[in-house]
Amino acid sequence: MSNSDVVLRHPTLEDGTAIFDLVDACKPLDLNSHYLYLLQCSHFASTCVVATLHGEPVAWVSGYVPPQQPNTFFVWQVAVGQKARGMGLGKQLIEWVVGQQQGITKIHTSITPDNEASWGLFKSLARRWGSDLTQADWFDSQAHFGGRHATEVLVEIPLPTTKE
Incomplete structure (x- = not known):
């Protein structure tokens, strides 16, 4: 499989169940309700x-x-299924969807401290864009999640003035 076989597009309602299943298969991502994906x-x-x-x-x-x-632009969730790993799709998808928006100068996301894959992805984007990645605790494990979820760290990356 090559990147030329992959099509990027906005989702349709008919994609909701397949996306729910994709996210479910991509641990440690939090699986949201089926309704939310719809x-x-x-x-x-x-x-x-x-x-x-x-x-x-x-x-x-x-x-x-x-x-x-x-x-x-707040990046909520990035899921890359087993069949598509190692192709750089996470970065491609983020750049594609951000490029569809008007007036965006930075991206935000939140990452738990132990999610190495997400940290790697967003640090790689910051390097690619020649930007600094800043971080600050955002949703605290105890104060906001009642101890049921790890602290979420808010990450900010300014976009380059001109995207490649």
């Missing part, structure tokens, strides 16, 4: 991207523009 594939489709291989979703990025931060 909302992301409909109400938030313009800020999400799915990569398909022969029509099958193999990678997914969901995100949104926070209402009070119109210059920020």
Whole structure:
């Protein structure tokens, strides 16, 4: 399989179940409700991207523009299935969906301290863009999650003035 076999596009409502299954297979990602993935594939489709291989979703990025931060794109979830790993799809999908937005100058995401794959992805994006990656504790394990989830660290990366 090569990147030329992969198609990037905004999701449709019909992708919701396959995306739910994809995320479910991509531990340690938090699996959200099936209903949420249907909302992301409909109400938030313009800020999400799915990569398909022969029509099958193999990678997914969901995100949104926070209402009070119109210059920020929040990357909510990145899932790359086993069939598509090692192709750089996580970066490709983020760059593609951010490139579809207007007026975005930075991205935010949140990552648990132990999620090495996500840290690697976002540090790699910062290097690629020649940007600094800043981080700060955001949702605290005890104060916000009642001890049921690890602390989420807020990550910010400014976008380059001109994207490659």
